[in-house]
Amino acid sequence: MEPQLVRGLGEQIVERLREDIYSGRIAEGERLREVDLAERFSVSRGPIRDALRQLSWEGIVHTDRNRGAQVAASAPNEIQELIIPLRRTIEGYAVRLFLDDLTDADFDRWDNILEEMRKACRARDFATASEQDIAFHRFLVERSNSPDLLATWSVIVSRVRGHFRESHLRYTDPMDIYREHTPLINAFKSGDSQLSIQLLEAHIR
Incomplete structure (x- = not known):
């Protein structure tokens, strides 16, 4: 435990x-x-x-x-091929657990994270953008209220944290990092589980 x-x-x-x-x-x-x-x-x-x-x-x-x-050191890049499907499974399952119970306070939390991400992207502050990207997904899993799910996700992401920074550096326009997250929030607000999971799985790559 x-x-x-x-x-x-x-x-x-x-x-x-x-x-x-x-x-x-x-x-x-x-x-x-x-x-x-x-x-x-x-x-x-x-x-x-x-x-x-x-x-x-x-x-x-x-x-x-x-x-x-x-x-601790990050896992080598080739581990990504294993980690990405695991993240999709874990975060998709988290969405199924929380989607019917989201509150205004939850969306306020995501909005705050996205605002910090937007400011970081505009300033080309990739460190903070990566930090807020992980925070966005961490809260997604936290909101499932499943300690076991969060525990598994935390260990996985701790091993591939460098992937977030490396992938962000490849963006020609850093604001695209921010823009890619907003459709997820709109899907969560719609309450459409299938759409939310579909967009989330496409986002995790």
Whole structure:
């Protein structure tokens, strides 16, 4: 079972570190020193230790008794051929679970993510665009309210996070990253399960 952090500051630390690693602001192989992170977040080392334990469970951080914690390496590109069908299956199943129960608050959350993505794309800030892309899909799976589904998705995406950044760099117009997500939200709002899953599967590539 996924270890549970106390909601609040500890959860915010996990989210911030996760985003920094997914976006590449903290590089693969970089050491994560508890004392440095405690200073950064103005906390004791206890919450930092809990956050690193959570990220290690997700496969984002690798811990070694001698070297401590460091950012885990992404999987090689050829793994994408395996990962893409798995993501389509997981996220499509999540849509089936949540589509009839979406609220205005859910769409507000997606709108906030997309607004940050839009600003990042306009500024050609690919790190933040990648961060918000993953956040968009993470919330999609979170909204299924299935801890097992989220756990599986988290481990998969942690291994292919570099794919998001690499694929975004190939866009001639970065705003297309943002534009590709808006039809998904419109499909969710329509309540059409078949259309939503069809668009989602085409989007994940």
